[in-house]
Amino acid sequence: MSDRNSQANKQAARERLRVERERQKKKEKVRRQLVVGASVLGVLVVAGGIGFGIMKANEPTGWEAAKEADLVKPANTSGKDGTEIVIGKPEAKETLEVFEDIRCPACAGFEQSAGPALLKGMEDGRYKIRFTMYTFIDGGQGGEGSKNALSALGAALDVGPEAFLKYKTALYAEKNHPEEADDAYAKDKKLIEVADQVPELKDNKKFRAAVENGTYDRWTMEMTALFGRKGVTGTPAFLHGDKKLKLPPVPQKQMTKEQYQELATANFNKMIDDEFGPAKDAKK
Structure with missing residues (x-):
């Protein structure tokens, strides 16, 4: 094999190696993005769950909730809110x-x-x-x-x-x-x-x-x-x-x-x- 052919083969091998490395880097980058995305989503889901739980815990109940209910005035009352x-x-x-x-x-x-x-x-x-x-x-x-x-x-x-x-x-x-x-x-x-x-x-x-x-x-x-x-x-x-x-x-x-x-x-x-x-x- 001539020196010229040998050199060309080496260059081609290096190029294939570079391309493969680039491909692996891109693949790893995508994998990391997916992992991070899933982790963030998990955090958001947990945070959302906690937030929803806190929101539900802070919702008024019983007679406090009655203040927010629709007002139904009994018949035979008068006044703005039926309190007369x-x-x-x-x-x-x-x-x-x-x-x-x-x-x-x-x-x-x-x-x-x-x-x-x-x-x-x-x-x-x-x-x-x-x-x-x-x-x-x-x-x-x-x-x-x-x-x-x-x-x-x-x-x-x-x-x-x-x-x-x-x-x-x-x-x-x-x-x-x-x-x-x-x-x-x-x-x-x-x-x-x-x-x-x-x-x-x-x-x-x-x-x-x-x-x-x-x-x-x-x-x-x-x-x-x-x-x-x-x-x-x-x-x-x-x-x-x-x-x-x-x-x-x-x-x-x-x-x-x-x-x-x-x-x-x-x-x-x-x-x-x-x-x-x-x-x-x-x-x-």
């Missing part, structure tokens, strides 16, 4: 405002004694009643009973004013009303058991579905936001216009339940007579 509950004869010129919390033991005591007198004044046309329902005891005692019961009251109000009044009376009744620290009304089952004592609500599938589905939970949160309205931060409370009425206390002395109820009713009637004048020509 006014019941009574259209011709009644005056409005008595009543502030209550379903878990409030003092409210239960009032309702069990003077509650019938409150409703009689409304039925006689002496005044309409605007009910403002608070839920502050949930915050003070812990629990959800005030809010859950108020949502159920919204479902009763949607059935009708009579159903609302009877259900509220039943929730406050001595045989049903739990101790303040007992969050029994947080359970839908308990609320439905009490509702079965009200003819308009017994076996009422629409009412039951509204309670169990939390139909009026967002409305309840709108009502809850009224805490402190007109400066009222305790219950029960009674206002006529901007005037806070003072309910005389029952003397602290030993007496029967009947005697207590009689005195409490007399004190309520006195408060109403002092503010609206003596009752006259009761029913027409």
Whole structure:
């Protein structure tokens, strides 16, 4: 073989080696890019999973979530968010405002004694009643009973004013009303058991579905936001216009339940007579 041919063969071999090395380099580069890409994708997937988990963990639940739900206002309410509950004869010129919390033991005591007198004044046309329902005891005692019961009251109000009044009376009744620290009304089952004592609500599938589905939970949160309205931060409370009425206390002395109820009713009637004048020509 001539030196010339030998040199040419060597050059050709070197060129083939260079081309092969370039090909291997490109192949390795592509492999590294794929590995890095997969690693980045894996990190993104994990990060995305963590981010989604954090997002889900930070999503509001329960009553906080109710603030973001669609607002469904019960029938027989008025006002921007349906938070005005006014019941009574259209011709009644005056409005008595009543502030209550379903878990409030003092409210239960009032309702069990003077509650019938409150409703009689409304039925006689002496005044309409605007009910403002608070839920502050949930915050003070812990629990959800005030809010859950108020949502159920919204479902009763949607059935009708009579159903609302009877259900509220039943929730406050001595045989049903739990101790303040007992969050029994947080359970839908308990609320439905009490509702079965009200003819308009017994076996009422629409009412039951509204309670169990939390139909009026967002409305309840709108009502809850009224805490402190007109400066009222305790219950029960009674206002006529901007005037806070003072309910005389029952003397602290030993007496029967009947005697207590009689005195409490007399004190309520006195408060109403002092503010609206003596009752006259009761029913027409």
